[in-house]
Amino acid sequence: MHFASFEFLIFLAVAWPLWRLLQARAAAGLRVPALLYLLGISAFFYGCWQPWYLLLIGASTLIQYGVGLALSAAEDPRRRKLWLVVGITADLGLLGTFKYGNFIIENLEAAAALAGQPLSLPRVPGELPVGISFYTFQTLSYIIDLYWRRIERARSLLDFAVYVIFFPQLVAGPIVRAADFLPQLQRAPLDGLAHFGRGLGLILWGLTKKVALADVLHAGVVAPFFSDPTRGGALDLLIALWAANFQVYCDFSGYSDVAIGAALLFGYTLAPNFNRPFWSTTPMEHWRRWHISLSTWLKDYLYIPLGGSRAGPARTDLALATTFLLGGVWHGAGWRFVLWGLYNGLLLVAWRRWGPRDGGGRLRRLGLMALTFHAICLGLVFLHVEDLGGAGAAFGALGRLTAPSSAAPWGLVALGVAVGLHATPTDWRERGLGVFAAMPGWGQAAAVGLVGAVLALFGEWSGPFFYFQF
Template sequence: MIDINKLLYELSYHESDPVLFNSGFFFYYFALFLMCYLLVSKSKTGRVWVYTLFSLYFFYKACGYYVGLVILSAIVDFNLSRWIHESPDKTKKKSLLILSIFLNIGLLFYFKYTNFFIGIINDLSAGHIFALKIMLPIGISFYTFENLSYTIDVYRDEIKPVDNFMDYLFFLSFFPKLMMGPIVRAADFIPQISAPYRLSSEDIGKGMYLIMGGLFKKIVISDFIYQNFVQYIFDDPSKHTGLECLIGVYGYALVIYCDFSGYSDMALGIARWTGFKIPPNFDSPYQSSSITEFWRRWHISLSSWLRDYLYIPLGGNRKGKVRQYINLALTMLIGGFWHGASWNFIFWGAMHGGALALDKVRIDWLKQSKVVITGWKATVLKVLGVLITFHFVCFCWVFFKASTFHDAWSLIHQVVYDFQPEIAMELYNGYTAVFWVMVLGFILHFLPSKFEFSMEKILGRVPVAGSVAIMVAFIWLLIQVKSTQPMIPIYFQF
């Protein structure tokens, strides 16, 4: 007999137990969603309503009544964009755009940065303003940027506003990308809403590969490495040798990549199974041979958003070299602040901005000098570039992950002054499984892209019954190796 109270409890929001892609609840939720979605798949209106209602419920399970913010944001920007489009007065158009920017940024600022600035005021004036009890709504940074890109694109006459409010709410609340991205542009997504739902063997294979690969990266690699090694290092770096700290940083580089890209891959796979193609968010970023290339491969939706809606409006490369370098640095500084209300994130963004500006100087010099390097020298430079870029990114991750500047410098101090390489074998014996999972993670990361395409084709040829069997077997395997308590994704806080 069904226990109604227990069922109602499971269906309700609980702050300590938000819904996750890798949670048991999500598998039941997704199975029910797919069943309902397939029942209405021939009707555009039916698909929109089913997807939107399930998405809003998914958001409610993630952050409670803050789901109302998504609906409110959709109402505001749906109407403002239409008024912008219909207004013949350029001044009025600009005023409405400024209002949209002010409302969106204001909402984000209130929830994400109010207490940060209260802290600054208290520090500067020895004030005693009490911090507010504000819970950051999950996904607000992502859907705020989607709202902004939509109204800006309408203002620029690059897209026409949608006529149906439910279409816009569907776009904004689309649950695969709602909480952790990718940041999807309306111009890429909205035209797909009216397209007939068709699922090809390529979609099945691609979707299955992305979902399985994402779950594997998140649960088997990221969660395992973090919970069994990395968290101990960053909790108090001063208690560990420099060798442990250095391996901990390498481990965190894998953790944050596999955690975030794993969730992004699952979002892409779920979208693909339901008839939507959203742009990839990662492209093997640690294979990059320069910091410029890294930001073309890492969190692609954010870096392209910052380029199109911040860097280029600031002047981009149109106002001289010095201004270009300043624009690059400023864009990444703001990108760091987007990640969170912390000086660590600002410093992390500033380091990447400075590195991008220096790399632009290098690129410009190579173009002017017309130096062409080929053969083995090019290969050596490529490898050196990958190693230098990876270690610079890892150095920056120290400040991104550490709770305070003191903890970050403490870790760096241990690496420089207390390395102790003689404990290598003892360390290996204590964390053998962790280190082999790290090796596996890096091997998978550096596999050529043709391996991925081959796996997708193989999975695409499997009959439906076989696909179901593979997914069931894979999920059973994950259950055997995953921790009892799912680890909250890192980018949940952004």
């Protein structure tokens, strides 16, 4: 049941009115029925993918809650460190087994075959559980923050379980920090017509970006080129990369908008995940504005512990490259993700050392934006091909100076619209959401109906959200 589906709209239409009955009780201090309800509908939402996913997330929740209890009770530093190691090992073990298990096994077999000793190892059964990368990072941040004594432990297993499984952010983020979310469960959920209207508006806005822009960009520009890069030239590659960058942006920022809007309908806030990333004048700034919840997670729990910028230039370079390499691997089990992470890590290192400095006049800033945008675009080649051969074929297009031919005209229109939307000032969107929130009920219903029909119209192009594969 992904967000851009009829099933999700029905799910919301059933789950929300019942929630309203309990929300009033939660506002009056009766938290448990409301939290049990959130847990139940979130488990239903997640179980619709595969019921056995619930076993995994349930096990992870129980283990990390237990580790949290032990951490908060322990005073001895060595004991605390031991519990931290137990928690991290459990989370990374889960992630490693289900996300990277088969990748590791396949590479071991390939290495053994190269060495003339063919191996046949058993595979990890089943497909990659949806959302596992996101919820393991959430529970990791919980136990690490407890270890650092930055937060109080969850008040109960129920609070912690809702924090982990709350359906809007479960399958593709934003990665929510316990410090931001657990306190919200202690107080009454937000209520008000403005919140309702804003939540609904964000859902519609996100779905529109996903279905009417991201999927159209994919079908009209990205897929035609990357399905056979040998047919295109340098301009085809360039246009496909622009479209790919905006496709992922519209897809994932659209997903994040739906998640934030759905959470708001239920009275909870999730932090913004994108801040017009293509206005960045350096790659460092780009990653501060892109998938903010992951970037800040990697910064807080990986880059800074690795030394950050405090231990000399060489150590900073190493920390940056390692953080981005692991960030790439987090996105998927495959060499293309390794290469993508490595590319971005090295890009940041090189830019820090030799790249142009930020600042200057408007023209210079525009030039830096274009440079940064294209540097990020180049890395996307690795995400859109199956293997190194595919990347070679795509880059091979640079050697052919022919008129662009692979993009469909309607795909280029979508690209223009996406560029325009990205360039729109943030406060325009906020004003638009304000206008939507102030509309009468029938107007909001008409907007929902229109977006639903557009969603169905483009439905045959609509695939799962890009970040589900991660």
